[in-house]
Amino acid sequence: MLYSVFSTQLKTHKTILNHNNEIGLCETMFNMPNDTEIAIVEMGMRNLGEIELLSNYSNPDVGIISNIGSAHVERLGTIENIAHAKCEIASNLKPDGLFIGVNSSKIKNNLKYEGKKIFTDIKDVTNIEISVDLTKFRYKGVDYQITQPGEYNISNALLVIEAGMYLGITTENIQKGLLNYKPIEKRWEKTQLKDFTIINDSYNANPESMNAVLKTFLAIYKKPIVLVLGDMGELGKDSIMYHKQIGEFLSQYKDIELYTIGNLAKYIARNTTLNSKEFENNEQCAQYIASNAPSCATILLKASRSMKFEQIIDTLKGVLK
Numbered sequence: 001m002l003y004s005v006f007s008t009q010l011k012t013h014k015t016i017l018n019h020n021n022e023i024g025l026c027e028t029m030f031n032m033p034n035d036t037e038i039a040i041v042e043m044g045m046r047n048l049g050e051i052e053l054l055s056n057y058s059n060p061d062v063g064i065i066s067n068i069g070s071a072h073v074e075r076l077g078t079i080e081n082i083a084h085a086k087c088e089i090a091s092n093l094k095p096d097g098l099f100i101g102v103n104s105s106k107i108k109n110n111l112k113y114e115g116k117k118i119f120t121d122i123k124d125v126t127n128i129e130i131s132v133d134l135t136k137f138r139y140k141g142v143d144y145q146i147t148q149p150g151e152y153n154i155s156n157a158l159l160v161i162e163a164g165m166y167l168g169i170t171t172e173n174i175q176k177g178l179l180n181y182k183p184i185e186k187r188w189e190k191t192q193l194k195d196f197t198i199i200n201d202s203y204n205a206n207p208e209s210m211n212a213v214l215k216t217f218l219a220i221y222k223k224p225i226v227l228v229l230g231d232m233g234e235l236g237k238d239s240i241m242y243h244k245q246i247g248e249f250l251s252q253y254k255d256i257e258l259y260t261i262g263n264l265a266k267y268i269a270r271n272t273t274l275n276s277k278e279f280e281n282n283e284q285c286a287q288y289i290a291s292n293a294p295s296c297a298t299i300l301l302k303a304s305r306s307m308k309f310e311q312i313i314d315t316l317k318g319v320l321k
Contacts, residue, residue: 125154126138137154
């Protein structure tokens, strides 16, 4: 999203795909064209000290944290450690630079940066309209549109807007860049197969992203609806609890079919009032969808990357000829 906005006005280079570790950072830097004006470097982490290393070698002018969630809690132990690890981005942020983050006490309590800071909040947004293919909102008196649904996309857009304004991107170009933004593969990726509409959001999953995607999907799509949910990985000792909570969350809805795949996702099915079925693998589930899913259903695929949910679509393409 940053790239989509910055590249409307400046020579912009970015990290490709998820190449966001120490190797990916070097790859990004060494492949940067000589006329680059803005480099967007994604910094990933699975443990303490990793973002500090990346920050040291990139020495950023602007540092951004989009959220503090439970992803990688298995490795880091606590949400507090995750917050601390992400806030390492500021350890080598230039003193006259800018930090931008969501308005989170976890960030504020762990951030050690004396320079300029901006914290964005969805509460500052008005005129929100969310539909299947468009999200509209107003921020600081300006109207914006994104072709992706969901308040979580608005939250991301606020960070991008603030960064764009700081770098002198015109309002018109920020609006244009947001409207032209397209997510990466397996992020709300829509596929039409016969009379099924499939939304594949299986690039990754944790409790926060699962809840956000489910809330958005169930708010904008009409029935019949099928949810295909898989394991959320790297959640540590509380993995079963997190999956049970997703099932409990879904109990507020009615007349929705739920299919789960995986040894953890079964706890979603076993802790909800929805009509549910459990499957051992993607092939089984795809075959069942092809033969038994409601006609004209909209189907959501959501799981961690390790579940390889793209296999469900590949199987359906072969079956639904």
